[in-house]
Amino acid sequence: MGFAHVLNSGQFQLPDLQQLFKLSDKIRAYNDTKDGLMFLQGLLPHKRAMLFFSQPSTRTFLSFQSACHILGMHTSEIRDPSTSSEKKGETIEDSLRTFSSYVDLIIMRSPTPGLCERIAAMLDNTKSAVPIINAGSGPDEHPTQALLDLYTLERSFKEQGGLAGKTICMVGDLKRGRTVRSLSLLLTHYKDVTIIFCSPPEFKIASDLRTRLEKAKHISFIETTNFQDSIAAADAIYMTRIQDEYDALDPSLQQIDTTKFNLTAAHLPQLKTTCKILHPMPRRKELDTKIDADPRATYWQQQRNGMWIRTAIIANLMGVADVI
Amino acid sequence: MGFAHVLNSGQFQLPDLQQLFKLSDKIRAYNDTKDGLMFLQGLLPHKRAMLFFSQPSTRTFLSFQSACHILGMHTSEIRDPSTSSEKKGETIEDSLRTFSSYVDLIIMRSPTPGLCERIAAMLDNTKSAVPIINAGSGPDEHPTQALLDLYTLERSFKEQGGLAGKTICMVGDLKRGRTVRSLSLLLTHYKDVTIIFCSPPEFKIASDLRTRLEKAKHISFIETTNFQDSIAAADAIYMTRIQDEYDALDPSLQQIDTTKFNLTAAHLPQLKTTCKILHPMPRRKELDTKIDADPRATYWQQQRNGMWIRTAIIANLMGVADVI
Amino acid sequence: MGFAHVLNSGQFQLPDLQQLFKLSDKIRAYNDTKDGLMFLQGLLPHKRAMLFFSQPSTRTFLSFQSACHILGMHTSEIRDPSTSSEKKGETIEDSLRTFSSYVDLIIMRSPTPGLCERIAAMLDNTKSAVPIINAGSGPDEHPTQALLDLYTLERSFKEQGGLAGKTICMVGDLKRGRTVRSLSLLLTHYKDVTIIFCSPPEFKIASDLRTRLEKAKHISFIETTNFQDSIAAADAIYMTRIQDEYDALDPSLQQIDTTKFNLTAAHLPQLKTTCKILHPMPRRKELDTKIDADPRATYWQQQRNGMWIRTAIIANLMGVADVI
Numbered sequence: 001m002g003f004a005h006v007l008n009s010g011q012f013q014l015p016d017l018q019q020l021f022k023l024s025d026k027i028r029a030y031n032d033t034k035d036g037l038m039f040l041q042g043l044l045p046h047k048r049a050m051l052f053f054s055q056p057s058t059r060t061f062l063s064f065q066s067a068c069h070i071l072g073m074h075t076s077e078i079r080d081p082s083t084s085s086e087k088k089g090e091t092i093e094d095s096l097r098t099f100s101s102y103v104d105l106i107i108m109r110s111p112t113p114g115l116c117e118r119i120a121a122m123l124d125n126t127k128s129a130v131p132i133i134n135a136g137s138g139p140d141e142h143p144t145q146a147l148l149d150l151y152t153l154e155r156s157f158k159e160q161g162g163l164a165g166k167t168i169c170m171v172g173d174l175k176r177g178r179t180v181r182s183l184s185l186l187l188t189h190y191k192d193v194t195i196i197f198c199s200p201p202e203f204k205i206a207s208d209l210r211t212r213l214e215k216a217k218h219i220s221f222i223e224t225t226n227f228q229d230s231i232a233a234a235d236a237i238y239m240t241r242i243q244d245e246y247d248a249l250d251p252s253l254q255q256i257d258t259t260k261f262n263l264t265a266a267h268l269p270q271l272k273t274t275c276k277i278l279h280p281m282p283r284r285k286e287l288d289t290k291i292d293a294d295p296r297a298t299y300w301q302q303q304r305n306g307m308w309i310r311t312a313i314i315a316n317l318m319g320v321a322d323v324i
Numbered sequence: 325m326g327f328a329h330v331l332n333s334g335q336f337q338l339p340d341l342q343q344l345f346k347l348s349d350k351i352r353a354y355n356d357t358k359d360g361l362m363f364l365q366g367l368l369p370h371k372r373a374m375l376f377f378s379q380p381s382t383r384t385f386l387s388f389q390s391a392c393h394i395l396g397m398h399t400s401e402i403r404d405p406s407t408s409s410e411k412k413g414e415t416i417e418d419s420l421r422t423f424s425s426y427v428d429l430i431i432m433r434s435p436t437p438g439l440c441e442r443i444a445a446m447l448d449n450t451k452s453a454v455p456i457i458n459a460g461s462g463p464d465e466h467p468t469q470a471l472l473d474l475y476t477l478e479r480s481f482k483e484q485g486g487l488a489g490k491t492i493c494m495v496g497d498l499k500r501g502r503t504v505r506s507l508s509l510l511l512t513h514y515k516d517v518t519i520i521f522c523s524p525p526e527f528k529i530a531s532d533l534r535t536r537l538e539k540a541k542h543i544s545f546i547e548t549t550n551f552q553d554s555i556a557a558a559d560a561i562y563m564t565r566i567q568d569e570y571d572a573l574d575p576s577l578q579q580i581d582t583t584k585f586n587l588t589a590a591h592l593p594q595l596k597t598t599c600k601i602l603h604p605m606p607r608r609k610e611l612d613t614k615i616d617a618d619p620r621a622t623y624w625q626q627q628r629n630g631m632w633i634r635t636a637i638i639a640n641l642m643g644v645a646d647v648i
Numbered sequence: 649m650g651f652a653h654v655l656n657s658g659q660f661q662l663p664d665l666q667q668l669f670k671l672s673d674k675i676r677a678y679n680d681t682k683d684g685l686m687f688l689q690g691l692l693p694h695k696r697a698m699l700f701f702s703q704p705s706t707r708t709f710l711s712f713q714s715a716c717h718i719l720g721m722h723t724s725e726i727r728d729p730s731t732s733s734e735k736k737g738e739t740i741e742d743s744l745r746t747f748s749s750y751v752d753l754i755i756m757r758s759p760t761p762g763l764c765e766r767i768a769a770m771l772d773n774t775k776s777a778v779p780i781i782n783a784g785s786g787p788d789e790h791p792t793q794a795l796l797d798l799y800t801l802e803r804s805f806k807e808q809g810g811l812a813g814k815t816i817c818m819v820g821d822l823k824r825g826r827t828v829r830s831l832s833l834l835l836t837h838y839k840d841v842t843i844i845f846c847s848p849p850e851f852k853i854a855s856d857l858r859t860r861l862e863k864a865k866h867i868s869f870i871e872t873t874n875f876q877d878s879i880a881a882a883d884a885i886y887m888t889r890i891q892d893e894y895d896a897l898d899p900s901l902q903q904i905d906t907t908k909f910n911l912t913a914a915h916l917p918q919l920k921t922t923c924k925i926l927h928p929m930p931r932r933k934e935l936d937t938k939i940d941a942d943p944r945a946t947y948w949q950q951q952r953n954g955m956w957i958r959t960a961i962i963a964n965l966m967g968v969a970d971v972i
Contacts (some may be wrong), residue, residue, distance in 0.1 A: 023336075034694055038693070040692055040694075041693055045365055046362055046364075047360070048390055048394075058743070059746055062698070062746075062750050063750050064694055066750040069696050069722035069724075074390075076389050076390065079728075080728075081403075089606065089608045090605075090606035090607070091613075093384070094605070094607065094613075098386075101387075101627045103386075103390060154561040241737075276542050282743075284738075285739045287423075289739075289742075296400075300749065302748055302775070303749045304750075304776070306752050353650065370682055370689055371716055374710070398717035400710055400713050402706060413930065414929075414930035417938075418929070418937075419706070421948065422707055425948065425952040426713075426952075426955055449950070624666070
């Protein structure tokens with residue numbers, strides 16, 4: 001296998017996921033020794049990646065850049081679009097076609113839904129097509145976040161028979177958080193997963209997601225406002241923050257009291273002893289820092305997993321997955 | 325040979341140009357294999373370059389950075405002068421002398437005419453002189469752009485007996501575009517080139533350029549407003565954009581209708597079948613995107629040539645041209 | 649030895665200083681040949697450093713980045729905190745714990761006193777602790793600046809029997825310049841050093857520094873406003889600039905005439921022939937550029953020493969000091 005681009009989480013089927021997760025595991029193992037790290041370094045030192053981030057995201061940026069560096073790639077970056085020739089009236093298509101003349105891979109994040117698809121299609125029609133990775137496109141897609149979340153769940157349940165049959169509780173702003181959407185859809189590839197969507201009524205999942213999950217064969221889900229029961233039943237809890245950067249669009253949402261849906265140290269005794277607590281980060285009050293010391297806190301490993309899965313994706317796109 | 329600095333396009337004589345273009349050709353050939361790329365990587369991994377861009381230019385920045393990376397160099401960058409200690413009242417001379425203590429090459433772009441020359445002269449008086457490359461100094465000089473344009477023309481005519489005797493049509497804002505000035509002067513090194521300068525009367529070439537071209541031995545030129553005849557006669561068309569970032573200085577220029585000088589797909593049947601279409605980019609309406617698919621569109625290769633010629637220049641300055 | 653972090657200049661005892669300076673000397677020697685440089689490159693190519701500069705400082709930034717590159721490390725950077733997820737309400741602790749999942753070393757500069765200590769302590773409680781280097785924390789600490797100043801003095805006096813017994817004259821804003829504070833305290837590790845603090849009365853050293861120096865065994869100091877006598881008596885002059893970025897806090901300080909404390913070319917005949925002139929840079933009017941050509945001007949070497957000492961510090965923290 002080997003993808004041409006990574007544009008949305010819908011492009012991954014179960015075998016793709018399994019191959020990527022296996023590759024991530026291998027890369028992580030190489031990390032344990034200098035020899036292993038030097039082997040990875042030697043894979044792509046002759047290749048150059050560009051990170052084009054017209055929407056800021058330190059976390060995603062740094063984990064992608066580190067992923068490039070792990071494979072020995074040189075990186076260039078644009079993090080402030082005002083330094084770009086867009087100022088001189090250039091279209092984004094021309095800008096990215098230009099970048100594609102200089103580098104071998106473009107990792108892009110933008111506030112514009114569908115932009116990555118459009119750029120990938122445009123480049124595919126040229127002689128200098130390079131792979132595009134969607135590192136987040138506004139409220140639309142963030143496929144590598146979905147992959148790292150799923151990878152973290154898979155690894156978490158390795159000694160408990162895998163993801164199949166598990167109950168995942170998603171909490172918070174289920175309406176606007178794109179990670180909830182993407183992760184839920186990826187979970188349909190696994191057998192008999194149950195999702196508990198737990199949120200204030202105003203932040204319930206969008207109707208189109210509900211419809212898609214209803215049609216899916218292998219998944220069952222419930223929607224509830226009962227936080228206590230939800231977290232007690234969960235094999236994993238996926239906390240999310242309120243996406244209030246979008247609140248300007250609907251000021252009434254600012255008034256909603258979400259404190260009942262905050263996970264605090266006081267809740268810990270109610271959780272299963274094997275429960276895994278995830279969060280795509282950044283967090284605010286919804287996830288108490290006192291939980292950090294609990295062995296069930298899995299969100300720091302989750303972040304590091306972001307680097308491994310992104311390294312695996314780049315290795316796949318650049319054609320070196322087979323030698324790892 | 326081996327330059328001390330690259331400061332202006334006037335410093336290059338015909339043998340210099342031929343050596344640089346040959347070097348660029350070789351570097352491009354190495355690019356075809358991993359072994360070739362690894363050979364280039366191995367040339368300067370122990371050297372560090374700094375890109376000091378106090379005037380934004382994504383295109384030039386990225387092609388220079390990629391050129392450094394091709395040769396294995398580490399790069400540092402300053403793209404926003406407000407992060408610099410100029411804020412604390414430091415002179416630009418002190419800043420650049422400081423940078424020269426840390427790196428082996430400085431690539432600088434600034435809005436200030438003559439700044440590169442001044443810095444190069446200052447550094448030459450110190451024990452830690454490092455090469456300076458002028459990556460554009462306001463409306464003044466942009467020597468590597470002129471070199472990449474000329475290199476693109478040379479390569480374009482390789483199978484047609486070379487540049488000598490060819491007719492180059494330059495279109496657009498010939499008054500203020502510095503690339504037109506530099507390229508025209510470099511063309512005087514070739515035998516019997518004819519330049520057609522085609523523009524609205526308000527955008528004719530500056531009188532000092534006219535005088536210099538009149539004195540040159542090997543070149544003839546005409547000035548015209550007849551777009552149709554000009555493009556039909558051309559072996560290569562060099563389109564340029566209206567430099568309206570300078571219009572604030574002369575608002576009357578904003579009123580000029582330049583649409584008659586736009587190259588559109590409708591013009592393609594009138595061009596020679598071997599005609600090459602160039603543009604220093606970024607483009608706006610003066611060059612129709614529908615032309616991109618035409619085999620005569622040469623501007624994407626032209627951009628990539630910018631990376632090769634810059635790699636050649638760096639190799640020359642850093643003393644590794646001979647081993648390539 | 650081998651530090652866990654570099655947080656403040658008070659953590660260094662004489663053997664630490666001597667080991668670091670010896671290491672710096674060795675690193676500098678490797679710099680003379682391509683083989684030497686390639687050896688250094690080979691030490692940490694599998695390691696990644698992050699430069700987190702939420703307070704701008706080009707000089708410190710670039711010398712640290714070059715230090716990383718000398719050892720072959722890949723670097724990531726944050727120079728504008730507004731690109732960070734702090735915008736989304738993340739704490740600085742969460743941000744830095746995140747970064748520590750992606751890289752092997754964090755070099756941080758911030759306007760917040762004590763932040764580095766706080767972050768280092770936080771990370772030490774996690775499984776993924778990485779070394780922290782304080783690259784300046786507001787008016788508080790800037791340990792690597794103090795080390796480079798001291799290293800420059802040590803090297804300067806190598807052929808004059810070392811630092812012991814020498815007279816160092818510090819001039820300028822002794823009240824607010826943190827480099828004066830740190831360097832003075834480090835000088836207490838050497839035998840019989842005399843410090844002349846020469847400044848306008850309003851810029852005398854802070855009382856806590858005075859107290860600490862009075863308690864120190866091996867150092868004597870005087871405070872004076874007599875510039876002429878001070879510079880004539882000095883084995884080294886350490887010029888500093890007025891820290892007027894803090895003047896908003898005390899506007900009366902803006903009225904003080906400091907011109908009597910400026911070192912100009914006219915003073916050169918009064919200095920000892922072996923006197924060394926240092927300045928932490930950036931300079932303004934307090935240090936005449938005409939002095940640059942005098943062999944006693946040591947501030948350019950001082951800047952380059954910043955790169956060597958920082959390379960030594962990184963080598964120490966990353967566990968490769970022993971093989972250099």
